[in-house]
Amino acid sequence: xxxxxxxxxxxxxxxxxxxxxxxxxxxxxxxxxxxxxxxxxxxxxxxxxxxxxxxxxxxxxxxxxxxxxxxxxxxxxxxxxxxxxxxxxxxxxxxxxxxxxxxxxxxxxxxxxxxxxxxxxxxxxxxxxxxxxxxxxxxxxxxxxxxxxxxxxxxxxxxxxxxxxxxxxxxxxxxxxxxxxxxxxxxxxxxxxxxxxxxxxxxxxxxxxxxxxxxxxxxxxxxxxxxxxxxxxxxxxxxxxxxxxxxxxxxxxxxxxxxxxxxxxxxxxxxxxxxxxxxxxxxxxxxxxxxxxxxxxxxxxxxxxxxxxxxxxxxxxxxxxxxxxxxxxxxxxxxxxxxxxxxxxxxxxxxxxxxxxxxxxxxxxxxxxxxxxxxxxxxxxxxxxxxxxxxxxxxxxxxxxxxxxxxxxxxxxxxxxxxxxxxxxxxxxxxxxxxxxxxxxxxxxxxxxxxxxxxxxx
Ligand code: GUN
Ligand code: FE
Numbered sequence: 414x415x416x417x418x419x420x421x422x423x424x425x426x427x428x429x430x431x432x433x434x435x436x437x438x439x440x441x442x443x444x445x446x447x448x449x450x451x452x453x454x455x456x457x458x459x460x461x462x463x464x465x466x467x468x469x470x471x472x473x474x475x476x477x478x479x480x481x482x483x484x485x486x487x488x489x490x491x492x493x494x495x496x497x498x499x500x501x502x503x504x505x506x507x508x509x510x511x512x513x514x515x516x517x518x519x520x521x522x523x524x525x526x527x528x529x530x531x532x533x534x535x536x537x538x539x540x541x542x543x544x545x546x547x548x549x550x551x552x553x554x555x556x557x558x559x560x561x562x563x564x565x566x567x568x569x570x571x572x573x574x575x576x577x578x579x580x581x582x583x584x585x586x587x588x589x590x591x592x593x594x595x596x597x598x599x600x601x602x603x604x605x606x607x608x609x610x611x612x613x614x615x616x617x618x619x620x621x622x623x624x625x626x627x628x629x630x631x632x633x634x635x636x637x638x639x640x641x642x643x644x645x646x647x648x649x650x651x652x653x654x655x656x657x658x659x660x661x662x663x664x665x666x667x668x669x670x671x672x673x674x675x676x677x678x679x680x681x682x683x684x685x686x687x688x689x690x691x692x693x694x695x696x697x698x699x700x701x702x703x704x705x706x707x708x709x710x711x712x713x714x715x716x717x718x719x720x721x722x723x724x725x726x727x728x729x730x731x732x733x734x735x736x737x738x739x740x741x742x743x744x745x746x747x748x749x750x751x752x753x754x755x756x757x758x759x760x761x762x763x764x765x766x767x768x769x770x771x772x773x774x775x776x777x778x779x780x781x782x783x784x785x786x787x788x789x790x791x792x793x794x795x796x797x798x799x800x801x802x803x804x805x806x807x808x809x810x811x812x813x814x815x816x817x818x819x820x821x822x823x824x825x826x827x828x829x830x831x832x833x834x835x836x837x838x839x840x841x842x843x844x845x846x847x848x849x850x851x852x853x854x855x856x857x858x859x860x861x862x863x864x865x866x867x868x869x870x871x
């Protein structure tokens with residue numbers, strides 16, 4: 414149901430990496446169209462046209478925060494979530510992941526699994542999801558329709574792979590291109606080609622090792638013709654890097670995407686743990702996004718993305734967070750925490766950046782990933798990666814209402830279940846401290862309502 418009301422209470426967002434904005438006692442007007450029409454601090458300033466709307470008054474322990482933006486999810490790996498992460502990436506693909514994904518040749522399987530994934534995402538606070546589908550056109554249409562039905566904001570791609578993929582799952586080059594183009598056109602017809610479309614298509618080469626150059630160039634052409642987003646993996650791990658070197662001696666992922674017409678300001682590249690400085694510079698220049706998937710990176714790549722280092726060295730490089738379901742088994746909240754931890758582990762070796770930098774004069778970073786920064790990455794920064802920084806990821810007049818209502822004080826009063834909370838509240842915490850406790854020790858039980866475009870989806 415579409416919200417049409419004035420919400421009165423505490424709103425928290427993180428417009429910049431180092432600023433948390435805590436606005437207590439504000440009035441936020443959300444109209445039927447899903448837009449935030451007015452924000453004010455005084456009830457008497459609510460404009461005449463909105464005066465007749467209901468006022469929802471939040472309890473002191475309830476806060477509204479922007480919905481989370483997960484920039485990297487493999488939808489057909491959801492069933493595998495939490496299992497089978499015991500072997501290196503390339504073996505993992507062959508042994509577990511390609512078989513799991515190939516099961517999506519069955520539309521029934523897709524219709525069973527995908528809605529479950531989407532309710533998991535919404536429940537855990539993700540309101541915008543960037544999704545890989547499987548190699549199948551029909552299952553990927555089912556994924557897109559499931560996103561539409563669940564009400565989540567979604568970027569969906571039919572995964573493309575015409576080589577180094579088992580016979581039971583590989584595509585032909587022509588088939589992959591034809592299905593991709595059909596998928597893009599089908600999405601645009603259904604949901605429009607603009608930013609307001611809640612489900613949008615993404616051109617999705619799986620990664621360099623499974624795509625011929627002919628396929629990559631064809632996909633680059635489709636991305637440009639339809640002006641759509643591109644998602645892929647880049648510079649993930651030592652074994653992936655070596656495989657690319659063996660296939661294309663002297664060339665690396667970022668360069669190959671670029672020469673294929675796949676690298677621009679609508680390109681989001683997952684992992685990027687082993688990016689060279691020159692590549693980060695190219696990505697910054699063209700406006701492409703690095704998606705750090707901290708949990709998966711530690712498990713599979715055994716590497717990290719040096720976020721504060723990038724921030725000080727490449728200040729305009731777009732960076733966001735992804736869960737990489739099911740390479741990582743954490744939620745977005747888990748990945749925010751892992752980003753904080755990985756930053757501390759990284760700082761053990763600040764000056765020893767030999768895997769990411771050949772520049773002996775690298776600046777010592779003066780940034781730290783704390784709860785504010787992690788939250789910024791998961792919200793406003795993710796929105797920026799998707800060209801939607803003026804629409805979602807924070808709360809300003811004119812933006813869309815993609816939001817979570819958190820209850821950070823479930824204490825058994827008013828019939829609440831006090832066990833529905835993992836952290837203890839002592840009653841004297843500020844709103845900021847309670848919010849920090851949620852980021853560091855809370856969970857989805859604190860997420861009591863979720864809206865996308867002003868529509869209640871949980
Ligand atoms: N590289 C190619 N495919 C995959 C995948 O499914 N997961 C991860 N983490 N990396 C990949
Ligand atoms: Fe991935």
